[in-house]
Amino acid sequence: MADMRAPGVGLLLAQIGAHATERFAARVAGLDLTTPQVGLLRLVALDPGQSQQTLASTLGTPPSRLVTLVDGLDERGLIQRRRNADDRRLNAVHLTVAGERVMATIGGLATTHDEELVRALDRTERRQLRELLTRIAADQGLTSGVHPGYRTLPAEAVTGRGRRRGPARS
Amino acid sequence: MADMRAPGVGLLLAQIGAHATERFAARVAGLDLTTPQVGLLRLVALDPGQSQQTLASTLGTPPSRLVTLVDGLDERGLIQRRRNADDRRLNAVHLTVAGERVMATIGGLATTHDEELVRALDRTERRQLRELLTRIAADQGLTSGVHPGYRTLPAEAVTGRGRRRGPARS
DNA sequence: TATTGTTATACTCTATAACTATA
């Protein structure tokens, strides 16, 4: 197999990002949760009582999809819809006690996950990486803590960087 | 009350990686190509003449999916199946001249894409980032230049227990 | 009998749009 030409930074980021998502998905699958569900839980935990419209807007997903997500987590007893008394069209979404427990567990998983991802780096390098990534995220206008996976992707993902020229082996 | 804890490095990587994929997908959409198609083109360009089985194995995708991808690019006149004379079950997949032209165009798009992604960083920082990411990719066992978006989901390694649900997006 | 490529089929996820209930 040809050792490929050094991939660009965009492909590296896409590759590692997808890998990170995949690994995290495997971890939360042990709790019988999907990553979109975890993303919603995180958002609700961070700011309880938001309406479904608000949540959908933050996540960049259609309200109908949010209904499905909320349904699933509601049936699991992890979140709760509370009807707003002033405007009975609105649902305020809250975590249940069980939901808070699950979030604590997820927090632990995430810490382990992070540690495993950057285990090849020493402390200084981890700090550097974190700082560089934070700057990029801010510059690119990414909402803190919100995964773009909610938005519609044209396709699942393979960034390619083609420099052609004879195949270099190694 | 939510802790406004900063997102971990795993979430940052997942976020930026998905963003990178999304942006790149938008760029190649202008060529009426999807990112999986570009990924396959890249692989064929780097090492022409591989069989579909080999390509599928490298990408971690089922052979049947590869047929679909090859079909699309074949109809577009970008790649070619050449039957192996020694073993007539095998197809050797090659780029056409048009395919090579498209790869050159994609190379240009990728360069622009990379530049835009890391525009917040100076030259030294870009070099640092690239080095750190390369080390992580190697440590995590990622195949150079191959996006994990092809794989089906290796869910069991970490959690040990495993009810699995669908994988999530990158 | 085993392997390469193909086709047929079913399933999952998501978006669009129609619908209801409140305002």
Next chain:
DNA sequence: TATAGTTATAGAGTATAACAATA
């Protein structure tokens, strides 16, 4: 008439497994 949430439906993308040709 407008908005929040829901339901219904359709489409894209993918995996699984049966199948044909070749070894």
